[in-house]
Amino acid sequence: MIMQIDVDILFTWGAVSKKYQKDEIIFYEDESALFYYQIVEGTVKMFCSNEDGKELTQGVFTTGCSFGEPPLFIDEIYPCTAIATEDSVVIKISKDKFLTIIENYPEINKRFMQLLALRVYRKALANKHIINQKPEFRINAFLKDYKQKNAISDFEKLQIPYTRQEIADFTGLRVETVIRTLTQMKKSNKVEISNHKLFY
Numbered sequence: 001m002i003m004q005i006d007v008d009i010l011f012t013w014g015a016v017s018k019k020y021q022k023d024e025i026i027f028y029e030d031e032s033a034l035f036y037y038q039i040v041e042g043t044v045k046m047f048c049s050n051e052d053g054k055e056l057t058q059g060v061f062t063t064g065c066s067f068g069e070p071p072l073f074i075d076e077i078y079p080c081t082a083i084a085t086e087d088s089v090v091i092k093i094s095k096d097k098f099l100t101i102i103e104n105y106p107e108i109n110k111r112f113m114q115l116l117a118l119r120v121y122r123k124a125l126a127n128k129h130i131i132n133q134k135p136e137f138r139i140n141a142f143l144k145d146y147k148q149k150n151a152i153s154d155f156e157k158l159q160i161p162y163t164r165q166e167i168a169d170f171t172g173l174r175v176e177t178v179i180r181t182l183t184q185m186k187k188s189n190k191v192e193i194s195n196h197k198l199f200y
Contacts, residue, residue, distance in 0.1 A: 004038055004064070004066040005038060005101065007038075007091060009105070009108075010091050013097045015092065015097075016092060017090070018089070019087070020042070020084035020089075020090060021084065022084060022087050023084065023085075024083065024084050025081060025082070025083050027068065027078055027082050029077075029078055029080050031077060031078050032077055032078075033068065033071035033076060033078050033095065034094065035092040035093065035094060036066065036092065036095065037091070038064075038065070039063055039064065039065050039067070039089070040063065040090065041089045042063065042084060042087060042088020042089060043060060043084070043088060044060070044062075044065075044083065044088060044090070045057060045059070045060050045061075045082070045083050046058045046059045046061070046082050046083075047081055048080050055169045056169060056172055057170045058079075059119075060085070067082060068082055069115075069116070070116065072099065073099075126141075135171075135177050135178070135180075138172070139167065139171060139178065142171050143191070143200040146160060147200065157199045158199065159198070159199050160198040160200055164182070182198065
């Protein structure tokens, strides 16, 4: 995967590399946004949670991806928590230096404009799906979006790498509802389930 910003540029401007263990928090919801983060290896999940501990996954980011950038541009706090979901290596650079890079490299600036526009667009689609109360609609939209992100055609089957709980966290549903709905979708041949693995 192509890095959002070339690592040589980041290190030239003073970035540092940090290792995070699985389940280690990178930053918390409501913290001040002070750094730009880019994944060298591993996976990071961003999520929000309520007082009851219910989580809603906002995004999962893998090698080459950056995460948590929007607050850097508008002097806001992080709206979500970021956690390493496996042992990961992440580059971080201060907000000021990141914004200077954006100003000095027009191609990087353009890339971030496109990236942020894409995320806003996908977030709008996700919200559209969440307000639909039918669980099957939400799950089907999530699975379809995952295939599109991975450039898989509608005619190809793809193993979905998420657990039932993770699908629940993405869609805002209860895990029991996800399990029941996937069973119904299997009966109507909308998904395949083999050895507890989900294919769409």
